[in-house]
Amino acid sequence: MGIRGIHRLATAAVVAASALLLAGCGPSLADLDRPVPDDPAPPVAVAVAPLTGRIVEPGSLARPSLAAKIDNHGAARPQIALNRSDIAFEELVEGGITRYLVVWHSDVPEEIGPVRSIRPMDPDIVSPFGGMIAYSGGQPQFVEMMQDAPVVNLAFDTDTSGLFHRVDDREAPHNVVLDAPAAMAANADLAPPPIQFRYGSADPLAAKRFEAAATDRIDLVFSAARYPSWGWDADAGVWLRSQEGEPDAEASGDRVRAVNVVTLRVEIDTSGEVPRTVMVGSGEAWVSSAGRTAHGTWEKKDRDGRIVLTADDGRALPLAPGNTWVELVPDNGEVAFSG
Template sequence: MAAQVRPAPYRRGARFAVLAVAALLLAGCQSAPVPAPDTEVPVRPAAGSAPSSVSFAPLRGTAADASELAHPSLAVKIDNHEEARPHLALNRTDLVFEELVEGGITRYVAVWHSDVPDEVGPVRSIRPMDPDIASPFGGIIAYSGGQEQFVEMMMATPLLNLVFDYDDTGLFSRADDRPGPHDVVLRAGEAVSRNAALAPPPMQFSYGTADPLVAPALAAAPTSRIDLVFSDARFPAWEWDGAASTWLRSQEGSPDLEASGERVGATNIVTLRVGIDWSYGEVPKTVMIGSGEAWVSAAGRTAHGTWAKDAAGSPITLTADDGSPLRLAPGNTWVELVPGEGSATFTP
């Protein structure tokens, strides 16, 4: 039977709030409070290509020693319940995908490759959209378990599955200082080293300079703050820190701090407007195969465009309104999978 799609029930009447025309006009007469763009950055590989001899980290677009990239990526399903905070090593990720789950809360698919920490977590269970999110990276996926049908979906991917419920190798443990079930921790470095023969991930996005949206044709508007609404229970925000060239994250009005005490930050915020498939009862499935609106925020600017993904194993393609590629700044990226009934507001 065909999948039924219905609106998310958590926040009725919410719409995507895009940049006002006035803000776009402002972009033409006001420069963003960001450093001058790089002028001598070498050409980086395009999305979908394998790591090259130029030695760019495939999931960050940053220069790196090739020998340090010769291992698989590690994708981990990360809890985002209030009792799961603070998280471990989110600032060392290459990519993080935030997705809606049941009850209106969110969870993450966090991906480490260029900088794999000793431990990550808290680790939680898989959801039906996760195979479509994680498949393009290859390598390893780690999670605590899940409904049998969702575990079978993930097991059917080419990824190596590491599952807490089935683990007898000591890769997972429970942290004494955290409440269950928000206490599962993965020995990330050990998980990667044991499986170092697996292939590194291919490039997922295209990268430009430190200010990749500066071209006038992109019509990127200055952005000081991004407010996202997944539901009444989850409304993260990002503030641009020009001095640090970083977006700083808040959750439900409070600064988002990881276990190290550092504010969670990112070089790029990619906001995708997505549909929700309700075929699995109360478990929402983010629809990842298809296309929709996209916003790329980097270096204190935001450009509008579209996203497209044609198969589970394909990367997400980002295209600007003028038809050119939407490129990211070299660095870590958060991909915000905001439901169509949610909202995204970009403040100049």
């Protein structure tokens, strides 16, 4: 249920909810600024899930986020528990293929994977969330960068607590899986993640100021080897993912889906052996929610800063409450929206 669906909260509930929001980056509570009726409902305290914008019970998400580097090699598919994540990032790596950095918080699955090695842009992506990052190796300089980030490193190569294991139904190196509840239990003292995006209603781009275009398909090209797409399912109210022209399903058998698809144009630094997505900076952005797409810009001021989305009119570019995929499309790639 979105913020706009709550009509009978008493003043105490409004105060409780407001205290949980970051100024200027959480959902608006303007619709709750109305007189309490003569026969009000009992006060109900509410909280907002920081990585989805959904209404939750206070205290129910008092745990850290768990991020993991997830393989997207053909042999790694189908991945485990993508649809239970809050936010997923797709990034270009060597050979023209992509990998994911996926963040779980609202819902903790039993297992996640396949877990693979980190890349140089990953500290910039995960640092704003805090919490944990799980990965399986990486070049020493990249591992050192991640160890310097404000997150707890869970590394398969050095794990002595049994958090990781290899599964028999996949070939190495595409078979490393993390026990997510055990990782959460071992790091329960870490703080929950801060809010990352601005959230609005279930149809956040309906206002005329966004000049949002009706959209039923998103086509993206990272390289000749990776060209994902998303199709709008109006009945389900989600975007359904395809890869290289084929439906993309996770290990549960369900189609990979997202309430929001955020597409960012990014520079790729090719000066090293491994392509590095430049995450500190700014560029062109699109938000696709509820069958619409609005254009704007993105900005990230430093490693620890969140991604800020701004509409073309200079005001915030909001998302719908729900899970989000962030597509980091190279500046020499292709972005197309049709409707």
